[in-house]
Amino acid sequence: MKTIILIDMDAFFASVEQQSNPALRGRPVAVIGAGKRTVVTTASYEARARGVKTGMNLYEAKKICPELVVVVGNNDKYTHTCTKLKELYLKYTPDVEIYSVDEAFLDVTGSAHLFGGPLEIGRKIKKEIKRLFGINATVGMGPNRLIAKLAADLSKPDGLRWIKREEVAEVLEDLPPEQLWGIGKRMAEHLRSLGICTCGELARTPVGVLRSRFGIVGEHLKRMAQGLDDSPVAADDKETEDVKSIGHSMTLPEDVYRIPEIKAYLLLLSDRVCFRARQYGYAGKTVTLIVRYRSFETFSVRKKLNSPTNDTHRVFGAICELLDGLRLREPVRLLGVSIGSLLRQSGQLALFPEQDRRRRLLETLDRINLRYGLRSIVWAATLEPKRQPGVISPAWRPEGVHRSL
DNA sequence: TCTGGGGTCCTAGGACCC
């Protein structure tokens, strides 16, 4: 039987900011993106107490909490802390999965006895995090990732909870299904419409009923409601090998309608995507263009290429073809470019010898940008739009492909 | 002076092939 620990930083970005700037401590703080049209990425617990929530726009947040202190997020600070946290976790087990910048799973099945048991590891880690970084973490423990996650969710902030296997059924009995990791609002609504309002009820629903409603997902739902989950804690090297897509999107400073302006943004996005793909040795066969209108209506179009690529201009070319096939009905608010069906390339970036010159050009540009700072050299057409500073995302990992470059 | 950005996984329908 396994023992899994989930460590979840409380209001991570806001806590880091409060720690590095004492004037922010005890005050309602919201960490936001740098752009003009930004939302609250993380609210400190003081801000949450006043109703400020993740995803709120600034106008709304300030309206309900006029004394809100707004801080533009600094990604380097958070990834740096995350890297240090990982070093701490590795003292307790080699099986560490950095799930996101503020969450990590530890499989301590083999090592718990060396440290006086899971609860003791949890206590020590919490204490160390407080001592080293001055921030609170919530630690959940359980027989698998699902239950460890639940234990943390039920005890945050600053919590510590171990749900043992024999307690699982009791804890789940009256729990609303959407409390479980992987069951969202929509699914919960659907379940309620079937008269299923708790995990206990879901667990007792015949699998045939669930399968006929939800297919494969139905079987999974039942297992979740029983507290079952056999997904392994994945070490970092494993997870970076499995990347499925690389993409970038941006909400534009202003809505745009003119095609040349749209294309200038798309070249910038194509370049960011391909640069990242080249750094990690990936090439993609599917190219996706994402468009959001002023009305917030969002859609995507895709195209399969005949060979995988990470060449900025090949991707940009495909994106332009996709764009040319559209008839835009409204000004555009957001644009996105992503490549999928990824292949890992060993060493060589170009798959075909005739593209050798092109490959060397891209390599040279990448080297310059890595050495002298990103965007030291950019394609001329990307100069036109005003660049937005980088944005932050809790999903970024401190290393590997997910790192924003 | 509303509503970010990075992902994963699954489904469903149509094209196409045998």
Add this chain to the structure above:
DNA sequence: TCTGGGGTCCTAGGACCC
């Protein structure tokens, strides 16, 4: 005098997560 049927690939969209 009729419209089989299974498998696979491709595309679009949505749910869910941090």
